[in-house]
Amino acid sequence: MKEFLRVVKFTFFSLSAGLIEMGAFALLNELLHLPYWLCYFSALVLSVLWNFTLNRRFTFQSAANVPEAMAKVAAFYAVFVPLSTMLEHFLTMRLGWNEYLVTVINMLLNFVTEFLYQRFFVFGKSIDTNAAAQSRKEREDS
Numbered sequence: 001m002k003e004f005l006r007v008v009k010f011t012f013f014s015l016s017a018g019l020i021e022m023g024a025f026a027l028l029n030e031l032l033h034l035p036y037w038l039c040y041f042s043a044l045v046l047s048v049l050w051n052f053t054l055n056r057r058f059t060f061q062s063a064a065n066v067p068e069a070m071a072k073v074a075a076f077y078a079v080f081v082p083l084s085t086m087l088e089h090f091l092t093m094r095l096g097w098n099e100y101l102v103t104v105i106n107m108l109l110n111f112v113t114e115f116l117y118q119r120f121f122v123f124g125k126s127i128d129t130n131a132a133a134q135s136r137k138e139r140e141d142s
Helices: 002-031 036-059 066-094 099-122 131-141
Strands: none
Touching: 002 036, 002 099, 036 066, 036 099, 066 099
8 A cells, every 4th residue: 555655646746747847848849949859858857856856755755865866866867868859859850740749758658667766776775764754654653
């Protein structure tokens, strides 16, 4: 049950990050007419910062070293961003797919792979170690 709730929290925070990403993407794409890759990358950075902060605190309740955890997330995105950018370029420029459809596909790929990466690598050994998790554990033990 605890892991199911963790997935539910991650899903809701990811949805909120997705709204931030889509909103930022739309603003940059429609108002500033920036190249797709720049809209995508900028929107992704904003959503990653939001998602990391909320999931570290509430989903994984981790007391892990923030710079270390963020470096691990940055390593994930050092791989994910180039691969997803190549995918978006191929699908939008070569195949003519709609930019919004491709962004949603990238967001779904990001959702699944990032949950697994954060759950088992970034926060795997530090899950439920922050003050809120410790307090809850003390209440449950008494």
